[in-house]
Amino acid sequence: MAAQINPSILSADFARLADEAKAVQGADWLHVDVMDNHFVPNLTLGVPIVESLAKATSTPLDCHLMIEDPDRWAPQYVEAGASSVTFHAEAAHAPVRLAREIRAKGARASMALKPATPIEPYEDLLPELDMLLIMTVEPGFGGQAFLDIMLPKIRRTRELIAKHGLELWLQVDGGVSASTIERCAEAGADVFVAGSAVYGAQDPAEAVRALRTQADTATASAAWACGH
Ligand SMILES: O=C(CO)[C@@H](O)[C@H](O)COP(=O)(O)O
Numbered sequence: 001m002a003a004q005i006n007p008s009i010l011s012a013d014f015a016r017l018a019d020e021a022k023a024v025q026g027a028d029w030l031h032v033d034v035m036d037n038h039f040v041p042n043l044t045l046g047v048p049i050v051e052s053l054a055k056a057t058s059t060p061l062d063c064h065l066m067i068e069d070p071d072r073w074a075p076q077y078v079e080a081g082a083s084s085v086t087f088h089a090e091a092a093h094a095p096v097r098l099a100r101e102i103r104a105k106g107a108r109a110s111m112a113l114k115p116a117t118p119i120e121p122y123e124d125l126l127p128e129l130d131m132l133l134i135m136t137v138e139p140g141f142g143g144q145a146f147l148d149i150m151l152p153k154i155r156r157t158r159e160l161i162a163k164h165g166l167e168l169w170l171q172v173d174g175g176v177s178a179s180t181i182e183r184c185a186e187a188g189a190d191v192f193v194a195g196s197a198v199y200g201a202q203d204p205a206e207a208v209r210a211l212r213t214q215a216d217t218a219t220a221s222a223a224w225a226c227g228h
């Protein structure tokens, strides 16, 4: 699979969301960070804005829910038009049931891990998911520095995906840029969220293309991708 680049609208101008979505035409997904000021110390947007955004763009929405009680709220994001919904392992009460509900409603189900949360306890849950998100910053804000220390966790997760023969996508989110994306791809990531690196660029659409090329080149020479 070619690398997928998902610009994060957290770094966009919230008063011009429809235009900002169009500015990254050619992106695989639009990453929408939902924050509730409880699970993380920041507040962004909710269901009504996701609903409007889904109507305003043909780019599928990848909703990253940094909220408490995703068991209650995640299905509403599918109904609002999200094509992929990510809940946090640290917040979900019944992750298997929730992943099944998201899939049954017609979206891709994804689970995120904060930097301090290990992957190993969730090995048996991987077949229930379409994507796993490894946070490479502490969730809550855009523009933070990439945590290199997450690279072994990305490698380990890629090994588990191979061990179980899964089609699971492996997403990284936080501090992904021209100077860090290759390390992520080499470690095993294939879906890349980039906020400031895309919306902070002179030409956001060109930044998406350049990041994709970098990731594809790094993946082509990575051991994990042989025969992938
Ligand atoms: O989920 C988050 C932050 O919690 C991210 O999606 C950020 O929005 C990514 O922004 P950059 O680190 O790429 O600037």
Ligand SMILES: [Fe+2]
Pocket (backbone or CB within 6 Å): 008, 031, 032, 033, 064, 173, 193
């Ligand atoms: Fe995110």
